[in-house]
Amino acid sequence: MEYFLSALLLCLQPINLILIIGVVTLGIIFGAIPGLSATLGIALLLPITFGLSTETSFIILLAMWIGGVSGTFISAVLIGIPGSSSAIATCFDGFPMTQQGKAGKALAIGIVASFIGTLGSVIIATFLSPIIAEFALHLGPWEYFSLCLCAITLIASLSKGIIFKGIMAAGIGLLIGSIGMDPINGATRFTFGNPYFGAGISTVAQMLGMFAMCQIIRDAAKGQAKMPEIDAGEIKGWGISFKDIFTNIKTIIISFLSGLWIGFLPGMGSGISNMVAYGYAKSSSKDPDSFGKGNPAGVWASETANNASIGGALIPMMALGIPGDGITAMLISGLTIHGLQAGPLFMSEKPELTMLIFVCVIVSAIITFAIQMIFKRWFPYILKIPYHYLYSVILVICYIGGFGISNTMFNVYVMLGLCLLAIFMNVAGLPLSPFVLAFILSGKLERYFRQGISYSHGSYSDFFTRPISLILLLLAVFSVVWPLISNHLKKSKIAKAVSVGESEDINDD
Structure with a gap:
């Protein structure tokens, strides 16, 4: 309780x-504009944290996170284009509600639902x-080691497309992460x-190049740097009542629990949780046909x-x-910048900073809720900000941030190189998520592996004889296999169905 109060006083x-x-407002804008995101916002803020205290650094990074994630539903509701993958399912019913003249209600539902999800989950965390x-x-x-390996294989197996592409992206991340000094004996590689x-x-150069610069180049190349006309209708009042909340209380509770669980699983996150929750809400509804046509649920x-x-x-x-x-991979990078390492020892050795992170998320969620409720009638104007102004500023920040990492042009070149790598991966259909997670965990993966062998006097047996390690390794293998x-089962089922259909046609003839 003492650490909670001190963290709260620091935030206030x-x-x-x-x-x-200020940063929450900026995060809402980044989240609302398709092509920008909380991920991009944090990537741009990371270089700024070099000259700030650890506490101030995390206050602005977490505020950007909460504002950005909460703001993604705005464009999904108003123009049918999600601000990020976390709001894809919101488009299915949010935009039809806007077309029916219920934009105010759809926005209010998004604001309240975001607040409930964020506040409740952080209290549990x-x-x-x-x-x-x-x-x-x-x-x-x-x-x-087994936990890190399991996290990498899990996100690789969940990647869109062929699983081998997810594994290949993770392999490239591990290779890039191994550049530099050996973590055990200091040899250069x-x-x-x-x-x-x-x-x-540098993690900062990697984030700036692969997320910020790559996003701008991709949007410009695809001609997506324009926004469609916005017709949000009349937006006024609070939009919903307590009756709306109680009517959908079962959907809220089930969606909250599924989102909390999916967020806990390494590499899954909000991009998957919103689709899973939407699918469950539709399947359990008494009127599933109304989904996709403006159902508030x-x-x-x-x-x-x-x-x-x-x-x-x-x-x-x-x-x-x-x-x-x-x-959260970027937030771990923020800790690394300030000489800290997330994990159980961090929570026991830095309880005041640990509590500050939780309290800052709670305060940011409350402020985000207040800002969105007060200014929701002006949300359509956020989506009218010209892209050529935003992109010019972002590019300048990228170059300044890359140079500021070491005050040399080296990290600028690294940033540009990783930008080209991200573009190549996008063209080749290789997902970025496994790459980022593998890059972040590469040092830990190697260090724990070599420590385990050293403690076992050169034996690999402890990785398989210790129960928790064995379970995690089996889970890693299962996630790939x-x-x-x-x-194979789906193809066999389709082939069987086709053969049965052909035999029926022959019998009819």
């Missing part, structure tokens, strides 16, 4: 409160993370005689679930040092 200091309000961290302190390098590579590839399900995944993603990040999604088996 005038300068910090002004920062939260606040109490659950220390318990998981206490348990994690009893684990050895064998379990941590893949530096090609360049001393700048000795420190490895669809918006409740999607927005509650994608924001509940925030607290779910915080749990493995804080308790285990494993990023739950791409944004099951999609292949599933595809």
Whole structure:
């Protein structure tokens, strides 16, 4: 309780409160505009944190996260284009409600659902993370290696398209992450005689190049740097009543729990949780045919679930040092910049900073709710900001941030190189999520593996004889093998159906 009150007082200091309000507003704008996102916003803010204290750095990074994730539903409701993948399901019923003249109600549902999902999940994470961290302190390098491997294989197997592409992207991430000094004996690897590579590839340069610059180039190349005309109708009043909440309370609770659980699983996040919750809401509804035609339950399900995944993603990040999604991977990078490492030891050694992270998310969620409710009638104007102004500013920030990492042009070149790599991966259909997670976890994966072998005097047996490690390794293997088996079963089923149909045609003849 002492740490909670001190963290709350720190967040409510005038300068910090002004920062939260300002960055949350910026995050809402980034989330609302398709092509921009909370991920991009955090990537742009990371270089700024170099000259700030650890507390201030995390206040602005977390405020950007909450504002950005909560703001994605705005464009989904008003123009039918999601601000990010976390609001895809919101489009299905949010935009039809706008077309029916119910934009105010759809926006109000999105605002309240986002608030419920964020606040509830973070409160649960606040109490659950220390318990998981206490348990994690009893684990050895064998379990941590298996956990990191399981996280990488899980997100690779969930990637869109062929699973081999997800594994290939993860492999490239591990290769890029191994550049620099060996974590055990300090030998340099893949530096090609360049001393700048000795420190490895900067995470900030990687984020700026692969997310910020790549996004701008892709949108400009595809001609997507324009917004359609917005007709939001008349937006006024609060939009909903308590009756609307109680009517959809079952959908809210189920969506909240599914979002929390999916957010907890490494690599899944809000992009999957909103679709899963929407599918459940539709299948359990008494009127499933109304979904996709402006059913408010669809918006409740999607927005509650994608924001509940925030607290779910915080749990493995804080308790285990494993990023739950791409944004928490960036937050772990923010800790690394300030010489800290997320995980169970961080929670026990830095309880005041740990509590600050949870409290800042709660305060940001409340401020986001207030800002969105007060200014929702002006949301259509956010979507009219010209892209050529935004993109010019973002590019300048990218170059300044790349140069500021080491005050040399080296990281600018690295940023440009990784931007080209991201473009190549996009063209080749290789997903970025496995790459980012593997890149972030590469150092831990190698360190825990070699520590486990060293502690076992050169034996690999402990990775398979320790129960938790074995379960995680089996889960990693299953996550890779099951999609292949599933595809084979589907093809066999289709082939069987086709053969049965052909034989029936022959009999008819």
